[in-house]
Amino acid sequence: MTDGHDHDGDPSDDRTPGVPRLGRDEQPAVYGPDYDDAAERPVDPVSRADCPTEAAGEPVADGGESAGGAPSGLQADGGTAATGGDDLDPANYDAVDVFDGGALDLRDGSDSCYKCTSCDTSCPVAEVDDSFPGPKFQGPEQWRLKRKEDHDIDASITDCSNCMRCDDACPSSVPLSQMHNEARGEFVAEQMAKLSTEYVRNRILSNYRFFAAIASKTPRLANFVTGLGVTKWVGEKLLGITSEREFPDFAQQTFREWWRDRGGARVENPDERVAYFHGCYSNYNTPEVGKAMVRVYESFGYEVMVPPQKCSGTPMFANGMLDDARRHAETNVESLVAAIGDGADIIASCTSCSLSLRQEYPELFDLHGIDDVAEHTFEALEYLRIHEDIDAALADADVDERAFAYHAPCHARNQGLARQAIEAFDAVEDVTVEDVGDSCSGISGTYGWKAEKYDYSMEIGAEMFEHMEAAEGEVGMTECPTCAMQMEHGTGYEVQHPLQLLEAALVD
Numbered sequence: 363m364t365d366g367h368d369h370d371g372d373p374s375d376d377r378t379p380g381v382p383r384l385g386r387d388e389q390p391a392v393y394g395p396d397y398d399d400a401a402e403r404p405v406d407p408v409s410r411a412d413c414p415t416e417a418a419g420e421p422v423a424d425g426g427e428s429a430g431g432a433p434s435g436l437q438a439d440g441g442t443a444a445t446g447g448d449d450l451d452p453a454n455y456d457a458v459d460v461f462d463g464g465a466l467d468l469r470d471g472s473d474s475c476y477k478c479t480s481c482d483t484s485c486p487v488a489e490v491d492d493s494f495p496g497p498k499f500q501g502p503e504q505w506r507l508k509r510k511e512d513h514d515i516d517a518s519i520t521d522c523s524n525c526m527r528c529d530d531a532c533p534s535s536v537p538l539s540q541m542h543n544e545a546r547g548e549f550v551a552e553q554m555a556k557l558s559t560e561y562v563r564n565r566i567l568s569n570y571r572f573f574a575a576i577a578s579k580t581p582r583l584a585n586f587v588t589g590l591g592v593t594k595w596v597g598e599k600l601l602g603i604t605s606e607r608e609f610p611d612f613a614q615q616t617f618r619e620w621w622r623d624r625g626g627a628r629v630e631n632p633d634e635r636v637a638y639f640h641g642c643y644s645n646y647n648t649p650e651v652g653k654a655m656v657r658v659y660e661s662f663g664y665e666v667m668v669p670p671q672k673c674s675g676t677p678m679f680a681n682g683m684l685d686d687a688r689r690h691a692e693t694n695v696e697s698l699v700a701a702i703g704d705g706a707d708i709i710a711s712c713t714s715c716s717l718s719l720r721q722e723y724p725e726l727f728d729l730h731g732i733d734d735v736a737e738h739t740f741e742a743l744e745y746l747r748i749h750e751d752i753d754a755a756l757a758d759a760d761v762d763e764r765a766f767a768y769h770a771p772c773h774a775r776n777q778g779l780a781r782q783a784i785e786a787f788d789a790v791e792d793v794t795v796e797d798v799g800d801s802c803s804g805i806s807g808t809y810g811w812k813a814e815k816y817d818y819s820m821e822i823g824a825e826m827f828e829h830m831e832a833a834e835g836e837v838g839m840t841e842c843p844t845c846a847m848q849m850e851h852g853t854g855y856e857v858q859h860p861l862q863l864l865e866a867a868l869v870d
């Protein structure tokens with residue numbers, strides 16, 4: 363990987379032992395687009411050059427082993443698909459698209475499933491909602507049904523919160539969340555009534571950025587209106603948005619307005635540049651997180667760029683709004699590819715945004731430069747731990763005594779970042795950051811905002827609330843803005859981002 367910051371080889375080797383080079387325990391299996399014409403398929407000149415099977419014209423899985431007759435274009439990073447018996451032998455079916463008109467063919471992934479049910483036992487929604495059939499059904503079983511005949515997608519796909527915990531749980535690298543996203547996209551496009559309350563509500567929740575941009579023109583008025591009881595009552599009765607939650611306040615000045623008024627970057631350093639993907643929430647609701655990012659990175663000598671950007675697509679994936687997500691992804695990828703061309707790596711302060719750019723974009727869209735964007739994207743603390751000696755910097759920090767109850771978001775776990783905040787602040791005198799366990803917070807972005815899901819959301823979050831209250835600190839900490847909402851909602855605690863503690867410790 364080229365990152366532009368390898369000062370003397372790989373800094374992760376000598377400065378931060380134990381921190382994965384890419385911050386991931388394991389590269390998730392990514393199944394690429396099914397190219398109709400073999401000539402369209404990009405060929406890696408290094409891995410293919412010496413391959414006798416490829417030279418003979420046979421399709422090869424990326425792990426370097428024969429895919430056993432699988433259609434060309436299927437890729438299985440880092441492993442060979444299990445065949446699961448004769449009836450699941452890829453040689454026994456025709457090479458046609460499973461989802462009519464779909465760009466992806468995930469049959470190879472469904473054949474890797476050997477029904478161990480690890481994914482089902484890891485699913486927080488299945489644990490509390492008896493009507494939800496779980497990830498095994500939503501993923502490999504639906505894909506198998508699609509192969510036999512043109513089955514409709516089961517409506518329960520919309521009950522999946524897209525927490526993506528099942529991806530981590532699967533020992534066979536079945537691309538579960540990719541299957542769910544594809545199936546949900548097809549269900550919403552072809553089976554969901556476009557005039558139904560559910561569709562309208564989900565479209566509104568997915569396009570938070572659109573409404574936040576309008577509300578931020580007059581934030582005081584917007585905060586007043588959204589705080590009214592009648593607004594919440596109407597929201598629940600007409601749209602099915604729960605009235606149990608407080609709408610988040612809009613900041614008086616967005617992050618981008620602050621950045622413009624500040625005059626942009628105060629450090630120029632063409633050799634160490636980062637492009638900040640702030641996402642919607644840091645821009646419209648918590649600009650203090652974005653400001654902390656800029657100040658911390660500038661204190662290490664980085665030049666910060668703030669490229670044009672739209673929503674990462676996270677709430678759109680969760681609601682099957684793939685056309686909306688693709689539109690936003692096109693802008694983001696074009697803009698971020700240009701930043702990479704200027705020598706920058708991409709830094710996100712929200713772990714769902716970084717996961718979206720790293721995993722969901724290349725899994726779901728075929729856009730020019732998308733793999734470069736995925737390869738160059740990092741979460742903010744992760745990147746500093748790879749490239750800087752954070753332990754030494756924090757060892758000299760003078761911070762007032764404080765204690766935090768830390769929750770690792772599910773999407774941070776997917777990137778191998780579950781322990782990063784605990785480890786980073788471990789040696790800081792007078793600071794305690796206590797892990798409140800590995801449960802899901804329950805809100806999963808828009809899931810906990812749906813009236814019919816609110817009780818499930820709180821039931822899933824109960825363990826986290828209990829552990830937060832048992833922890834020493836009465837301030838929460840997490841990298842995900844909607845987990846922060848849920849932590850605050852369930853305990854009444856103020857919640858901060860690790861970047862804010864870094865700013866307090868390292869920036870004068």
Ligand code: SF4
Nearest residue numbers: 485497522523526528
């Ligand atoms: S993404 Fe989360 S909610 Fe959806 S099936 Fe997987 S574990 Fe369950």
Ligand code: SF4
Nearest residue numbers: 475476478479481532
């Ligand atoms: S964890 Fe993986 S292999 Fe096991 S049932 Fe789920 S999808 Fe299949």
